[in-house]
Amino acid sequence: MANIQDVALRAKVSIATVSRVVNQSEHKVNPVTREKVLKAIQELDYRPNALAKGLLMKKTMTIGIIIPNISNPYYAEIVRGIQDEADRAGYTAMIHNTDGKQERIVRHIYLLREKSVDGVIFSGGIINGYETLSSLRELKERVVVVGRHAVDFPAVMVDNMGGATQAVQHLIDLGHRRIGCIAGPEGSTTAADRLTGYRNALAQNGMAFKPQLVKRGNWSPESGYLLAGELLAGEQPTAILCANDQMAFGAIKAAREAEKNVPRELAVVGFDNVPTGSYFDPPLTTVEIPMYEIGVAAMRMLINLLSGEPFDKLRLFNTKLLIKGSTT
Amino acid sequence: MANIQDVALRAKVSIATVSRVVNQSEHKVNPVTREKVLKAIQELDYRPNALAKGLLMKKTMTIGIIIPNISNPYYAEIVRGIQDEADRAGYTAMIHNTDGKQERIVRHIYLLREKSVDGVIFSGGIINGYETLSSLRELKERVVVVGRHAVDFPAVMVDNMGGATQAVQHLIDLGHRRIGCIAGPEGSTTAADRLTGYRNALAQNGMAFKPQLVKRGNWSPESGYLLAGELLAGEQPTAILCANDQMAFGAIKAAREAEKNVPRELAVVGFDNVPTGSYFDPPLTTVEIPMYEIGVAAMRMLINLLSGEPFDKLRLFNTKLLIKGSTT
């Protein structure tokens, strides 16, 4: 690969001049000289080496994204938002899957530091524990998080609580009185907030909270399927709020196998509004979250953080209840 | 951030010695000295700078992945496979979305060169045109592709043709004689191969190929929905092969709205076996592709390529017809 030296030699100028041309520097360069350099660059198919530049400038135009799993459509959509915004600003992203495991989170944070990323966006899982915080020490002024975290980073958040309350209110308005909940896993603040929203709606309507109507899944359709099966065999709710769409897909399948008509005998609400939900039969009623925009906003925030621009340290997105065929 | 110099100063040794300890070099280091260095590293929370190392060693332990769109579950699954295998080998991946646009492909290939990635995995879209090939020039010995391409790179391929033939044979065996096809877009070799498979099955059974039974979508559920609507309103096939699951979801929705029972009045087959397909009603009959394993295999191949190990330049994966409720 041709380097700056090769270009300088061929154009018969110094590397300083080549650098100025390449970077369209303020520093004046004679037009004739510039042309010579441009010609040499073209002929040699020269590209500046970003490692060398990054080492010197202490700026790599690279960011890290830490998520549980890119093959989860929720994160995939957020990531696409982050990347589109990053691309517009000239940043490249390195994506790290942690499956929510502390050990992997810590290891990948260290990796990002070694690779000298300019900043980090953290979504999913949870930042806690001495190890994780300690690994973030050197990076902590350059982190943006998506979701609610114990630590005080600039954050893009979603009104999960309000969304869940609204969804349950919708079920109550339809006349449901035994409303089950397939919640997300322990340790997820998103899951916790959605569950709180469910409880709030019950309380606001003077309805008792019954722990036996609540099951905790792991976001997968399988877990929704199994837990809905348990609820239908036991407590027999007439409606179920699922903490995400995937689990709602599983719940609808369980209802089908139990020969319960959705929505007539069992109403089901999901959360997120993943793309395929509206193709289901019945189309899934769900709480929409603007995942793509969340990603864009998180990257926007990181760009401001890194450039020293002032910005709001907290951006809250509202949800929107989409009433479709799985509730009536 | 502490650098190697800081560690050397604190441990009262030279940077050469620190380097040897950090890299667990062959070169002997006195155990007492080693301990001093380790202690300093710990106290300073030192991490070696990968930019400096990469610049010197001409090896960054970073790879690039070029795909159309990470929020497409097909690519997300392949990427997860690539990343898991990459992670095991100590590589980090930079993912670039091109939406299949030549301009973006070219731009991102140049970006990957600037960032000095060790290698590239290219999936989706298509490598052709002077611009793209030219941009790949410097990287061409370090590229692995997924899918069929005009250019001769080491490749991981899928028997799309055989899978489609098998799926259509299944429909024929069920007695269907008017079989429609919602194919993928022009310019996609995957789409072309699946369409050829469809035609082959017809030919093998002495059935005529009718162009009016074939429509070309763009892989999205919307396109499947619209095109299935056209087929149902016009040619009235009794079965449709869709070139991917997303379009099959759309087709089933169109059938529902046209009050055609699936599978009784319209049989539908998808392709890929994305995770949600089996939760549909009816569960989607589809041609399974081992997406995750394809990703793993592609990364494995790239690792061998980069390390100079001998390996098969072509790895072919077979598909598997999964018969579910959308065909009977």
Place this chain on the structure above:
DNA sequence: CTGAAAGCGCTTACAG
């Protein structure tokens, strides 16, 4: 076993 020094490919303050 230890360290001084060269060099990877850049940018920029400084001198001319």
Place this chain on the structure above:
DNA sequence: CTGAAAGCGCTTACAG
């Protein structure tokens, strides 16, 4: 307007 030189943080051949 142009260029020589320092320095970013590393690894390793070489000398001792």
